[in-house]
Amino acid sequence: MVNMISTDLRNQLEQFVPAENIKLQEPMSSHTSFRTGGEADVFVLAENGEQLSGLIPYLHEKDYPFFLLGFGSNLLVSDHGYHGIMIKLSGELDRIRVEGERIIAGAAASLARVARVACEHGLTGFEFASGIPGSVGGGIVMNAGAYDGEMSQIVEWVRVMDLAGRSFRLENPQMEFGYRTSIVKKQPLIVLETAFKLQPGQREQIAAYMEELASRRRQKQPLEYPSAGSTFKRPEGYFAGKLIMDAGLKGYQIGGAQVSEKHCGFVINTGQATSTHVYQLIEHVRMQVKSKYDVELEPEVILLGDF
Ligand SMILES: Cc1cc2nc3c(=O)[nH]c(=O)nc-3n(C[C@H](O)[C@H](O)[C@H](O)COP(=O)(O)OP(=O)(O)OC[C@H]3O[C@@H](n4cnc5c(N)ncnc54)[C@H](O)[C@@H]3O)c2cc1C
The missing domain is CATH 3.30.43.10 (Uridine Diphospho-n-acetylenolpyruvylglucosamine Reductase, domain 2)
Structure with missing residues (x-):
């Protein structure tokens, strides 16, 4: 239309x-x-x-x-x-400013850049997010997390806009953060900027911890291929990657989309994948895991458009 x-x-x-x-x-x-x-x-x-x-x-x-x-x-x-x-x-929505122990970052700023700014200012608490390749806006919507940290632990408030174009602040408890979700996933709101409340720390220690986490990611994740990170949410009581591996799907491929051999929780694009290949592979994995283990895998990846 x-x-x-x-x-x-x-x-x-x-x-x-x-x-x-x-x-x-x-x-x-x-x-x-x-x-x-x-x-x-x-x-x-x-x-x-x-x-x-x-x-x-x-x-x-x-x-x-x-x-x-x-x-x-x-x-x-x-x-x-x-x-x-x-x-x-x-x-302007890409700007980052530091006010004491607070970092106020526009929704378009990258989580990696916020992490660097935090480190430069000797502020600790953001390290876990330094390797998540998303924006502040996407990170808030998804309550992005890694290595025992997640956005909900460091967000003080979020400025959002509603469909009438009114902007207002939501304090942390009003964000309804949950596992890979927040109020912005349930209501038509736009994230404009976020205040992160961090703690004073030692620059060298912060940098070293970020480097350690980056190295863990390089070792465990297929960062050399395009992907969207973990394809599925963690099902209660299980690990998606282990279930997929145990179902014998390691390396399983549809067109150019493949269950990563390095980390079965990742569907990767080996070069010539289409979104249809990725989608078909996601569905195949879900079906196999459901029939073998009776566990419903729910995609963490957001699907947009007709499949
Ligand atoms: C290699 C790799 C590793 C990853 N590792 C992790 C990890 O460790 N932990 C983790 O949680 N995720 C991880 N991810 C997934 C992803 O990076 C995160 O979910 C991230 O938060 C998504 O941010 P984005 O800016 O890319 O959002 P997008 O993918 O562009 O969008 C995600 C959702 O947010 C909405 N959105 C985005 N910006 C706004 C806004 N300003 N206002 C309203 N809605 C908005 C979109 O409409 C969409 O619904 C990884 C991805 C990759 C590729």
Whole structure:
């Protein structure tokens, strides 16, 4: 639908964002860590809250579908593309500032950069997230976590925007953080910025711990291939990777998508995978694990579009 009217729509969107921030038929394989996926009908870069506060209510009123993209590191977009407006944050929303023991980071900032800034300022508590290849916005939505840490432990508040374009602060308990989830997964809110409350620490120790975690990742995870990290959530009482390995699926391949031989919890793109291959492999793994162990594997990866 949006496809047919996208040139017209483009003119409308120029009321809210500069013309050079709007692209048509943008390949999502350039914006996802799986390196797969068809085109988004319209792709918009929003640089600040003001642009968003015009854009979002407009799209909502017109009933145009839209999707907030972080770094696409937990996202599988259909090969048929996304028929709507893909919004990526940038500009002012990429800023990071330090206020004492607090770091206030825009949703478009990378978790890796926040971790570096924390280290430079001798602030500890963010190390666990230094190797998660997502944005602050995506990290908050997913309550991203690793090595016994997760966003919920260090978030003080999050500034969000609703569909009416109003922005307001949600304090940590209002974020309804859970395992790989938060209120932003359940309600149509946009993360604008987040305050992380950290602790004073020793720069050398922080840097050394980040390096140790990076090295553990390199050893255990197939970082040399495109993926979206752990494909499945951890089922209660089990480890997804172990179940998949025990089901005999290590290295199992559909088209260019493969159950990683290094870490069975990762589906990887060996080079020529399409999103359909990845999707079919996910479904195959789920079926096998269900029939062998009666465990339902739930994808952690977000599926977008028609599969
Ligand atoms: C190699 C590798 C390792 C990984 N390791 C980990 C790990 O250790 N722990 C972990 O938790 N995850 C891990 N991940 C998964 C992923 O990096 C995280 O889930 C990350 O938080 C996703 O952030 P993103 O910016 O890429 O979000 P995206 O994948 O772009 O989006 C994820 C969801 O967030 C929403 N979203 C993004 N930004 C906003 C915003 N500003 N406002 C509203 N909604 C928004 C999107 O609409 C989507 O629903 C890994 C991925 C890879 C590829």
